[in-house]
Amino acid sequence: MQNIIADFPNQLKNAMEIGKHFKRNETHQINNILACGLGGSGIGAKIAKLLNLNKLSVPFESINDYSIPAFVNENTLVIATSYSGNTEETLEAIEKCKSKNAKIVIIASAGKLLELAKENNWPYIIVPGGEQPRAMLGYSLIQHFYVLKAFGLIDNQFENSILEAIEIIEKEESAIKDNARVVAGQMYEHTPVIYSNPSLEGIAIRFRQQINENSKMLCWHAVIPEMNHNELVGWAGGNDKIVVIKLKTDLEYYRTSKRWDFCKPVIESKTKQIIEINAKGKSLLTQALYLIHLTDWISLYLADLNEVDPIEVNVISSLKSKLSELK
Numbered sequence: 001m002q003n004i005i006a007d008f009p010n011q012l013k014n015a016m017e018i019g020k021h022f023k024r025n026e027t028h029q030i031n032n033i034l035a036c037g038l039g040g041s042g043i044g045a046k047i048a049k050l051l052n053l054n055k056l057s058v059p060f061e062s063i064n065d066y067s068i069p070a071f072v073n074e075n076t077l078v079i080a081t082s083y084s085g086n087t088e089e090t091l092e093a094i095e096k097c098k099s100k101n102a103k104i105v106i107i108a109s110a111g112k113l114l115e116l117a118k119e120n121n122w123p124y125i126i127v128p129g130g131e132q133p134r135a136m137l138g139y140s141l142i143q144h145f146y147v148l149k150a151f152g153l154i155d156n157q158f159e160n161s162i163l164e165a166i167e168i169i170e171k172e173e174s175a176i177k178d179n180a181r182v183v184a185g186q187m188y189e190h191t192p193v194i195y196s197n198p199s200l201e202g203i204a205i206r207f208r209q210q211i212n213e214n215s216k217m218l219c220w221h222a223v224i225p226e227m228n229h230n231e232l233v234g235w236a237g238g239n240d241k242i243v244v245i246k247l248k249t250d251l252e253y254y255r256t257s258k259r260w261d262f263c264k265p266v267i268e269s270k271t272k273q274i275i276e277i278n279a280k281g282k283s284l285l286t287q288a289l290y291l292i293h294l295t296d297w298i299s300l301y302l303a304d305l306n307e308v309d310p311i312e313v314n315v316i317s318s319l320k321s322k323l324s325e326l327k
């Protein structure tokens with residue numbers, strides 16, 4: 001896992017090379033977008049959706065389920081991502097999208113999803129295989145941007161943002177790792193609560209999921225302003241076993257930033273463990289990629305402190321094996 005995290009800038013470079021070759025096979029009228037995927041693949045779709053909301057002129061929904069929304073029809077662009085290509089929820093959702101004649105694009109490294117793409121003449125993108133899906137987020141996330149671009153839904157500005165992220169990460173890698181070690185130390189033996197603004201929610205979810213799978217810990221996340229209308233009250237029952245990590249960006253609405261200034265003392269009255277992580281980069285995508293990388297390191301150092309294997313997810317394997325016995 002350590003080598004793959006360290007290789008993130010190269011993963012982004014390779015992802016760009018792969019994405020540049022993607023072409024749609026016919027011209028369609030696209031009225032809406034649906035992304036289907038679970039876990040380490042589904043989160044790429046969610047991040048891509050949230051980062052593109054202010055650029056897209058059509059609605060973008062992302063699901064992590066067997067069922068699909070009723071709006072799906074022949075004018076829906078469906079992007080299905082599964083690293084293994086064999087995740088049952090994604091496969092079932094795609095069969096349903098197929099029955100609605102949706103325009104389906106597949107992102108996978110192998111598996112039944114790729115076979116389906118070839119059988120049905122759907123455009124597909126093959127990403128390098130053989131790793132844990134969550135370790136290859138750079139591939140699935142970036143491919144979503146290239147698919148949206150190929151369908152004329154966004155321009156190619158995102159490429160500059162990826163290049164900027166690569167530059168920052170390569171230049172600052174040693175400082176990023178030092179920072180991650182310190183943050184992991186502060187999080188150790190505490191329950192993490194991650195806060196972000198709405199556009200970085202995908203990054204907060206990714207961080208939570210990495211803490212779950214890599215560090216083997218429970219964790220939750222919430223978004224400002226929404227948490228100001230519920231969870232903030234819950235802090236009456238907060239305690240010093242909680243560590244709060246606030247993902248900060250200088251690209252958010254000023255009233256949202258001010259809300260955090262108010263929340264902080266409320267939380268501080270219950271726990272002194274508040275860590276603010278500042279994103280780096282000119283665009284939201286650059287900042288998101290920077291944060292993904294930094295928080296991946298944090299989850300890995302936390303796994304070290306917890307003395308657990310960051311790769312092992314045996315409980316998920318047993319769940320899948322039990323499910324395979326179901327008719």
Ligand SMILES: O=P(O)(O)OC[C@H]1O[C@H](O)[C@H](O)[C@@H](O)[C@@H]1O
Binds near residue numbers: 039134
């Ligand atoms: O990307 P996929 O192959 O569809 O996998 C989706 C998810 O499947 C399993 O549950 C793995 O343990 C997760 O780590 C992974 O993210």
